[in-house]
Amino acid sequence: MNDSTERKRDSETMENNNESRKSVTLNLESYELHDDAKDGVTVVHENRSSSDYSPVKYHWFYSVDVEDKSIWRGFSITDSRALEEAYNSTDLNEDTVVATDGGRYDVNVMKRLRTAVYWTEKSTDVSRCSWFYKGPTDARYVPYSEEVAKKLEEEYHHGMTTGEWHRRLLLPNNELVVMHGPSVMVHFLNSGAADAFSAPPQSTSRPRVVRRGHDESEIEDTEPSSIDHLLLLCHGVGSACDMRFRSVEEVVDDFRATSLQLVQSHYKNSYDNGTVSRVEVLPISWHSTLHSGETGVDRRLAQITLDSMPRLRNFTNDTVLDVLFYTSPVYSQTIINTVCSELNRIYNLFVKRNPNFTGRVSLGGHSLGSVILYDLLCHQTPEPQNGSLPAKKLVNGPTGTSQLSIKYPTLVFRPAAMYALGSPIAMFECIRGVESLGTEFALPTCDNFFNIFHPYDPIAYRIEPLINPRMRDVKPSLIPHHKGRKRMHLELKDTMSRVGADLKQKLIESLRTTWNKWMSQPPTDGQLEKVVEEEMEKEQLCDESKEEFEKQLASSGMSGRLNGGRRVDYVLQEAPLELINEYLFAMRSHVGYWESEDTMLLMLREIYDALGVQPDGTLPQQGMTVQRTKNARDETITIDHPSTSRGGT
Structure with missing residues (x-):
C-alpha cells in the first residue's frame, strides 16, 4: 500500500x-x-492586437565622404518630406528632381543621386531609409540599404500581425538580425548566433542595436527658404583652405552654418518673427582652372621639379606659386577671367533659381583671392557694360602690375561690400610702386570695403596708411567678440596700460608740486630744474596734440572714401593661448577666418544694418584704444564706436 x-x-x-x-x-x-x-x-x-501595426515613416539620407570614410547624413525635415512627396507622386519619372539644402543641391529621386548646383563635385548616393543599426562604437545610427530595410519591415509586419517573434533574418553578407519583439532587435555580425538564449557567438564584436524609423529630433534644423543676402567667397592660394586641407566648398559650408547660428542667436527676435531669414554663402573657385590640363601648368612644373622632398615641392607648386602665376601676364588674365566668369555665372544661376530674391550681393576674398577681387573691382565702370573693358596699361595705376596689360571683364551686378580676409592687397600695391592711394580713392561700383585680419597673420597688411599716412599712428578697429565683450586677457592688458598712464600722471604732478615749492627758494639744482621744465612742456604738447588728433579722427575725411568715410582696417582679438608664441600660431591665424564667428558677425552686422535691422539688445562694447607712437607713446584716445559699421552696436 x-x-x-x-x-x-x-x-x-x-x-x-x-x-x-x-x-x-x-x-x-x-x-x-x-x-x-x-x-x-x-x-x-x-500582448498586442494586429491593429497596433502602423506603416514605417521614411526619412531620406545622403552619403558624404569625410576623411576618406563614407557616412550618411539625414536631409532636413522639410527636404525629406519634399523628397517623399515627389517619390509618392503619380508624376514620378526619371527626370524628377527636387531642390534640397537651400537650393544648393538637386536630388534625382529615381536615380537616387544628389548633385551640386553651383560648383563641380562628384554626385553622391541618396537613400529612402526606414531601418537603422548602431554598433557599440558608432556615434549615430546608420541606415540599412533599401533592400534590407524592406525585408526587415516584412518580418516586423509578420510579427505584429501574428504575434510571433524571435524571428531571424539572414542578411546577404552572412550577418544575422534577430527580432525578439517590436522594440528588442539585435544585429549579429556572426550568423552563428543561434537564438536569444543560446551562448553568444564566438566573436570579439558585440551585436548591433536595431531601430525602426528615425527620430526627427536628431535631424538638423531646416534652413529658411527666404534669403536676405548673397555672399560670394573667393579662396586664396592652393586647393586647400585650412589646416585640415579642406576645399573651398567645405569651408564655405561651415561659414554658412556659422552665419545661420549667429543670426538665430544675435537676431533671435527678428528671426522668430520673420523679419530676417539667412545669408546664402557660395564659393568661388579658380585654382582648378589654373591647374587644369588646358593651361598645362602642372605638366610643365612636373618636368622641372626636383625629385627631393616631393611633398614639400608639390605643396609649393600647388600653393605658393599661385602668387607668381598671378603676376604673370598670361596666367593673370586666366585667373581674372575665371573669377569674373564664376561670379557672373553663379549670380545669374542664383537669381534664376531664386526669382523672389530682392537682396544685394557682397564679395569676400581670402589671401590672394582678395587681391583678385580688389583688382577686378578697381576696373569696373559705374554703369555696367556688355563685354570687357578696354585693355589698360597698369604700370602707374593703383592696381597695376609692372608691364602688364590685362583686360578686366565686367560684373553683371554691383556689390554692396567687399571683405578682404588676411589680405596682402597693401603689399601688392607697394611692390607695384604705389606710394599712396589717397583719401579720394574708392572702388567704382562697390561702396564699402573691409580689411579684416588677425594680428598674427603673416600674410595680412594694413590698408589705411596707404589711404592716409597719418592712420599709421592709429590702431586698427578692434572687432567685437561675438559674445559681446573683449577677451579677458585684452581687458587686463588695457587695464595695465591705464595703470601705467595713471602712475606717470601722478609722477608729473608730484614733480610739479615739488618745483612750485622750490620756486619760492633760490634754485639749488639747475639740472633738476631743466628736467622738470622739459617734462612739463612735453605734457602740454601731448595734451594739445591729443585734442587736435581727436578732432581729426571725428572728421569724415580721415579714412577716405574707400569705405564711405568709415574705418577700413579691422583686427580680430587674439585668443589667450595664442599669446604663448606668435610664430607658433602664425599660419593657423592666416587660415582661421573660415571658422571665425567674430568675422562672420561683423559681416552680418553690416548686412542687416543696411536693412535697418539691429541685433537683439545692446551687447556691452569696449571702446577702442588708439595709441600714438609719435610724441605721446603712452597717451591713449578712446573712440566711442569701434564696431563694424556705421557706429553700430
Missing part, C-alpha cells in the same frame, strides 16, 4: 514537471515567452 501510494505520488510529480517544462512563462515587459517542448521552437507572443 505504501509502495503503491509512493509510485502514484512520483507519477504525479513527473507529470507536474513535464507540464511545467511545456508552459514556462516569462514576463518580459509587454510580451510573454512560451517554450513548446514538442518542436523545440521558441516563439514570442506579444
